[in-house]
Amino acid sequence: MLKILERRARRFAAGTGAAAVVVLGTPLLSAAAPAQVTAPVQPYATVTSQSGLNERQYPSTDSSVVDFLEYQDQVGLRCKVRAQTIAGNNDWYLLRDRQAWISASYVVRTGTVPYCNDIQVSRLAHGPQAADAMG
Numbered sequence: 001m002l003k004i005l006e007r008r009a010r011r012f013a014a015g016t017g018a019a020a021v022v023v024l025g026t027p028l029l030s031a032a033a034p035a036q037v038t039a040p041v042q043p044y045a046t047v048t049s050q051s052g053l054n055e056r057q058y059p060s061t062d063s064s065v066v067d068f069l070e071y072q073d074q075v076g077l078r079c080k081v082r083a084q085t086i087a088g089n090n091d092w093y094l095l096r097d098r099q100a101w102i103s104a105s106y107v108v109r110t111g112t113v114p115y116c117n118d119i120q121v122s123r124l125a126h127g128p129q130a131a132d133a134m135g
Contacts, residue, residue, distance in 0.1 A: 040076045042111030045093060045102065047073045053107065055100035059083035059092030066100050075102070077109070079116035 047053050047069045055067040059081055076096030083092045091104035094116055
């Protein structure tokens, strides 16, 4: 029975951010406050698509998927370009900490994002297939 209570205390603590403490074989939970999540430095984006968002190698849905963001993930933004139009929006953001692009159509931006002056946009973003592609 003691082992079951200890496991439950650890699972509860992991889910709430509280620390599980076992004193003399009795599981206790400390009253530690949950950890506060801080937003990234501006500018950043918050994913609004319930199904998540693909990170792409270039600003186009014809480009390879390099990673995936979950709903409400927040990522830092370096700059933006105008490329393939997705859901009426042709802005694409280059992520701050890695070489990956996300469509502005599926995020909410916080802060001002400058245009990328030194990035060359792939011709894929302006090709005939890009006009028919879905995000």
